Amino acid sequence: MEVLTQTVGADDAGGAAERVEDSRKMHDILLRSLKGLGYSALWGLAAGAATPAIAVANVYKVPMVLALSALASLPTVLVARHLLQVEVSRADLCGALIKSMHRAALLLAGFAPLLAVYAYTSQWFAPVLAQITAGLALICGAMSLRYELGRVEGPRAQVLFLGLITCVTVGLALFQLVALATPVLPVPTMFGHGIDGVVR
Amino acid sequence: MSFEERAATGRILAFGGFGVFLVGLGLGFFRVRKQLRHDEEAARLECHFREIERELAQDPVEK
Numbered sequence: 001m002e003v004l005t006q007t008v009g010a011d012d013a014g015g016a017a018e019r020v021e022d023s024r025k026m027h028d029i030l031l032r033s034l035k036g037l038g039y040s041a042l043w044g045l046a047a048g049a050a051t052p053a054i055a056v057a058n059v060y061k062v063p064m065v066l067a068l069s070a071l072a073s074l075p076t077v078l079v080a081r082h083l084l085q086v087e088v089s090r091a092d093l094c095g096a097l098i099k100s101m102h103r104a105a106l107l108l109a110g111f112a113p114l115l116a117v118y119a120y121t122s123q124w125f126a127p128v129l130a131q132i133t134a135g136l137a138l139i140c141g142a143m144s145l146r147y148e149l150g151r152v153e154g155p156r157a158q159v160l161f162l163g164l165i166t167c168v169t170v171g172l173a174l175f176q177l178v179a180l181a182t183p184v185l186p187v188p189t190m191f192g193h194g195i196d197g198v199v200r
Numbered sequence: 201m202s203f204e205e206r207a208a209t210g211r212i213l214a215f216g217g218f219g220v221f222l223v224g225l226g227l228g229f230f231r232v233r234k235q236l237r238h239d240e241e242a243a244r245l246e247c248h249f250r251e252i253e254r255e256l257a258q259d260p261v262e263k
Contacts, residue, residue: 016243023236030229037222064218071221180207180214 029095036102037063039109044184046112047130049119051186061181068177070101073169080165084158088149096148097166104141108133119186127185138174142167 044058074094081093088096111133118126142163149163172195178184179194190197201209 016239016246019239020236020243023232023239027229027232027236030225030232033225034229037225060215060218063222064214067221068214068218177214180211 025091025095029091029098032098032102033067036098036105037067039102039105040066042112043105043108043115043133046116046119047126047185048183049116050126054183054186058184061184065174065177065181065184066101066105069170069173070097072173072177073166076169077162077166080162084162086152086158086162087154088152088159092152096145096152097170099148100141100144103144104137107137107140111136127187127189130185131189131191138171141170 040062041059044062045055047062048054048056048058074097077093077097078090081088081090111129115126115129115133118129145166146160146163149159152159175191175198176194178191179197182188182192
């Protein structure tokens with residue numbers, strides 16, 4: 001008995017509970033990432049439903065755009081956090097970014113059935129609806145990020161500025177990655193050529 | 201290298217990179233899930249042993 005009490009004794013008081021908390025946090029973040037990718041794949045499937053080849057390719061391409069935009073913007077966001085001296089850990093910042101992307105992807109998944117119906121029944125409105133839902137998801141993601149960062153302690157202006165930098169960098173990365181993933185929709189859009197197609 | 205060639209290279213890198221990322225994410229998830237189960241079991245055992253310890257402290261004759 002003594003051996004047992006020494007093994008999990010007073011020295012380890014609360015240690016196991018803390019480890020469980022850390023592991024659960026990490027588990028939730030990874031699960032949210034995977035769910036977010038799955039939701040966006042659903043939207044991709046619906047958006048390209050009119051053309052089976054595009055729909056199948058979208059299952060890989062749309063999550064790719066989402067994941068790579070987060071990955072590409074992450075270094076900039078971490079540097080901004082360091083320079084702005086915002087008191088938020090890297091894990092919490094990544095968690096906030098993933099949570100906001102998860103919510104944006106959830107919104108995309110919510111519109112997926114409607115989009116699929118339009119993809120089969122309308123030629124011109126389905127791509128418009130797809131772009132509107134994508135825009136709404138972007139707004140939802142930005143608002144969610146603002147909410148998540150709002151819970152961080154520290155000077156409000158710096159935290160908000162960090163949120164703004166995050167939104168801008170993710171948006172810029174999204175722009176070009178959409179161009180790389182084109183065609184996502186059966187008809188060409190202004191986003192197909194990336195920033196060059198919009199600015200020129 | 202022309203713009204089209206660069207775009208094609210970028211496309212290959214993006215598709216390949218995401219594949220690697222996806223595999224890493226999947227493996228990481230299962231590893232963390234296993235760790236979580238392990239930690240939960242450790243916490244449960246710790247709680248159980250503390251309970252036994254408390255019972256023994258209340259009844260020192262049996263100890």
